[in-house]
Amino acid sequence: MSTETPETPKPSDFIRDIVAADVQSGKVQRVITRFPPEPNGYLHLGHAKSICLNFGIAREFDGVCNLRMDDTNPAKEEVEYVESIIEDVKWLIGGWADHVLRFKHAGDTSGKPASEGDANTEPFYASDYFQQLHDYAVALIKAGKAFVCDLTPEQTDAYRGAPGEPGKPSPWRDRSVEENLDLFARMKAGEFPDGARTLRAKIDMAHPNVWMRDPLLYRIRHAAHHHTGDAWCIYPLYDYAHCLSDSIEGVTHSVCTLEFEVHRPLYDWIVDNLPVPQPRPHQYEFAKLMPTHVVISKRKLLAFVNEGIVSGWDDPRMPTLSGLRRRGIPPEAVRAFAIGVGVTKFISSTDYAVFEHAIRTNLNDRALRRLAVLNPIKVVITNYPEGQTEELAATNNPTQPESGTRPIPFSRELWIEQDDFAEVPPPKFFRLKPGGEVRLKYAYIIKCDEVVKDAAGKIVELRCTADLDSKTGGPTSNRKVKGTIHWVSAAHAIDAEVRLYDRLFHDAEPEADGRDWRSAVNPHSLQVITAKLEPSLKDATLAERYQFERMAYFALDSKDSAPGKPVFNRIITLKDTWAKETQKG
């Protein structure tokens, strides 16, 4: 069975146009891209677009894509995040771009990929290149293009000037090459405390682009690094490390988000002022994905976790990739969405409904149909013999006829959905009502004869008669009634915990008008119930997706489900035009 949602014909965008032109002209022999997350948080829906872009370009142009940890800041980065990033990337591109994903041999720092069949691999790390980066810095100093600056952080800010007004040169700008070399060596040797000195590029303090005003290249941080340990106490900054990491790995197209656009002149300056291999990498920027109805900044996601609003980074309500995965959303759906939104430089937000549509499209194709009653009400078929059971054939997936049928048991006492009965039906109500008829899916047409209530007036049971000639598949089953509802046999149903997830935010823009997103959190984003499931669901598997007919799509929870004790997560509801209809009234 194909699980790949038909994707837009052939992705084409301004970045792919550039790549195609570079390949066409022979400027680039082999396309190499990279996905460079900083390991200081979990990957989320926004990253999915970047992953699909970088890996997508690689696979479309017979290139490769390096997974690289952009870990130049020892204070913020952790191994836990590295591991989650690897798992999430593999999950997202699984079955689609695995073959273009490159790792390197564990421990190797050359920037070269692991050889075929190497079993001991790990992602690339910017921190692998600290020595090389250091040597390049020395070269810059020798060329008179970098200097050690003694300004304090505050002074550095003040000297930088502001947009619109030029900065002024650091008094340390014209130190001799020898002095700079000596000082840089002593920075590296740990002679100075944090913040005491920096290494800066010597460019132009009056440059209209603030990032070109003698930008910092290295800072002193006496801190252990998650990957290099205590080997270094000077750490390169992003602008210096990123372009050179690209160069060292042979990246041809370095694709990043729009906020780095103003950094591009610096990216170019660094690689153009160092003897790097040619052709050198080039940076291109696109607008990041901003879905409505979510909050995806790392800081806020971290707050969700730390403040206990959700159960963890992989809570099924989180827009993290691990959250989406645990929710049961297939990677194919995430990909179809991330690719479908397109790539431009226009800052926009994407309606969450587009994502939901991608999920439903994928699930409709692949999900196994099952009958399950979420909020049960008892039905007794008074003309059906007590103790009798018959097996009926139920279709597994009408969109995949080869998926066949499975047997479901029918008996005198059933559960049906509370919403499928109305004592006082609204207009156009097609379901069960007193004196009315409805089809029990795959079974009989029944008529409601009597509504039984308890002392409090609460409905406890519906007494119905079945038209025994109307059995599905039988010779006299052709009689039509307007409504068909789902049901389970009370004697055969299994109870299971079902977690009904809803959007974490009802507002399209949870932070509109400067509100704190916390005040917009949907208090009913999780509702836990015990549902009545058809017995075949006791054999549900984690790999499978299920549609509880007429209700929603579900998947087993990967953490809390156990053999004999299934726990289902609601992935997404079916579209419900009836609910929309009733809201109109």
Added chain:
RNA sequence: UGCCUCAUAGUGUAAUGGUAGCACAAGUGACUCUGAAUCACUUUGUCUAGGUUCGAAUCCUAGUGAGGCAGCCA
């Protein structure tokens, strides 16, 4: 108010000087043993003003609006 960038239906996104199309959303109808899916149809758009051109969403100029940039974060 210096530099950079962007502007096409409600939301996204195509059209690369030649009929403004697609998706989502919204609406109407058909079909339906899932009020799902499917199918058909409908509504809504080139920021403004000039210019170049036989012809402009596209090229030029000016304006307007929006965003990014002044971390020893990435």
